[in-house]
Amino acid sequence: MNANPQFLSSAAHVDEAAIKPLPNSRKIYVQGSRPDIQVPMREISQAETAASMGAEVNPPIYVYDCSGPYTDPAVKIDIRSGLAAMREAWITERDDTESLPKLTSNYGQQRLDDPELAEMRFNLRRAPRRAKAGKNVSQMHYARQGIITPEMEYIAIRENQKIDGMSEMMLRQHAGENFGAFMPKKITPEFVRDEVAAGRAIIPLNINHPEVEPMIIG
Template identity: 40%
Template structure:
């Protein structure tokens, strides 16, 4: 796990590596908490809290990019390594792609706010950012739904699982070990039991009501794959937008 000092106060950007796919690196924002003063006056340190981070590479102080070249293609290697896509010749950008009815409309609008190409690049002219050759499927579908129904856990699915889980399960294991140095914790191994942790403990959870949702204690890559395969969740992962970080939309996940 690599750590990066962030620009936001009392926090830093960290990355958690995948276990199934070693090149998966999931960003989190780790926030430092102030110590807590108890009723008896003792001062207790609090572990940092990790939160969902979708700010992209520009919030990483170690990243030095060029805005004219777009975001780094995070998923390009994953997409091509599956061997089921091919390049094809795209078409020239048309005025309608930028919201103009014709070249005349585009020229008029650009004439009202003239800028240098390097400041306001056109995709067909000088100063244009680098262009990626578009991809398309060779034979079978290239969706995450297709892979999930083939029983394949893709890097995107593991990325999602780590991001959704916030490493809560591993932190709970650490808490249990700290409770008993021999690993023989008095706590149970399921957060759905009434009180697996003291009520004032960071890891304590109320039983609650899932209202039909099936959310396990730990969101695993296999759980992500299973929910996608069942049609209960979707993963927006266009092969021609490899810069997008994987995320999932579904009842059992953070984004509904």
């Protein structure tokens, strides 16, 4: 039973189980074409294989790591301050959005002015953002303009799971069913852009959530 049923932001903390290191693996980052494109992956170590002439060393396997900064031992997690806005520079440099001085909805203002909620508020005070007049800020719009965004490059790197340098044995896989779609052996930012532009995939990213890691569905 919870001895303190009232939620207080000052007592909020991340559960230790969420940041506990995973066994036989480590979090790594693969850099893209610019220093601020750092794509997380998990490097899983394999045990050696017994052989007649001694142990055979097996290379590590790289897989998706969508756990965010929570599993990065170098990052201090403070849920009261929120996660780092990793996409903020990408959003800002496109120059098609603008920051608002405050929340503009009646509901948001009422909640902000409610003194009973003061003890529940976190430290994060990020200004809301909206598209400039006449602008479209969706990844599909950028794709249909022929633009490759940092988000698209990030996705391509993640989807490849560090296949460059892997042995031929590690690259063997079932052909699967592509249902008529063209599936290259290596995912490129251009391929991501083209699939989104064609409407066969989506990149669900909100300009008011710059902390979100880019992902693709399709």
